[in-house]
Amino acid sequence: MAHENNGFKIDPWSSSNIDDDDIEKLVKEFGIERMDENIRQKVLQNRFIRRKIIFGHRSLNDVFKAIESKNPWAVMSGIKPSGSFHLGTLTTALEIVEFQRMGAKAYYCIADIESWEDNGISYEEAEQDAVDNLADILALGLDTTPKRTYIWRQSREPIVKDVCFKVGRLVTQNMLNAIYGEKPFGLYLAALIQVGDIVLPQVMDGPQPTIVPVGIDQDPHLRLTRDLTERYYKSFFKPGATYHRLLPGLDGSDKMSKRNPNSYFTFNEPLESIEKKLKGAFTGGRRNKKEQQELGGEPQKCMIYKILMYHFEPDDKKLAEEFEGCIKGELLCGEHKKTCIERVLNFIKEHQEKKEKLIEKARNMLDVQ
């Protein structure tokens, strides 16, 4: 069972898709701040903020103050090594790269303790996925010079285990129940290990604002971490976060899910398979050409539009034109899908080539044979 409050549920281990009404409730009930126009103007170079994919934040103003006074700040994130990269993991990975480009030092964790607790994947079994996932983020442009990045595996990082034991003293069963609902004890432990991950930048390099880009489903971890940081590490900044909307399933289902292979594709999938899934993607188009031209389409519902908006249409002006063209019935789904498929396949092809060359580097960085 997940945390419930007035009937509203949020569970970081099931990543259910969260709609606009839910977001509204989260903002009200848990104090997430809206990404208002004032803030957006300060970070227009960040595509996810500019396009309102990131809709909310906590403590982002601490980061702006650090930037203004030329003080260090951090972006922290990670991946659970339990499968290949897909469009959802791409969002977080690119957010890290963007924040690093804005001046943050990137801290990236391989959450192998979580893949054991959540999926029963042993540390050894997780190693190949960890290497693969790291090669993906390297191919996406993470700057790995040591003063710009620190990468760790939870199972091998003494700092995160140490933090877990230290803050564990302040945690009660009631608190965990209130935040996560009743879960296996291992997941609670994994949550405390994540507290360690999130405060690691400050333990390692001194107090500094830290931003964790996450899907809204991960907010319970942030609430726990902020509470414990405030109580245990009094001189630290309360870790902040940015929250992005999660992409629904390609086929129109609520979420991208391994149980439904048509709802997502991975970056390791054969191109023909990706193409087939995109051809079958859910659109906001009408039943036929005539209706589309008369009534216009509904891009806000359309997975083709969403994929382009999140990742594959770099030009804001063109994106706006496509939106308008769809609504006016001037753009037809067939041609639009074709453009989208071409872009995705080109990206995946180039990405796979780049990544191939980085596997060895990832292996070395994680000390995996």
Ligand code: SF4
């Ligand atoms: S024209 Fe494009 S944006 Fe509009 S519904 Fe069709 S595929 Fe989606």
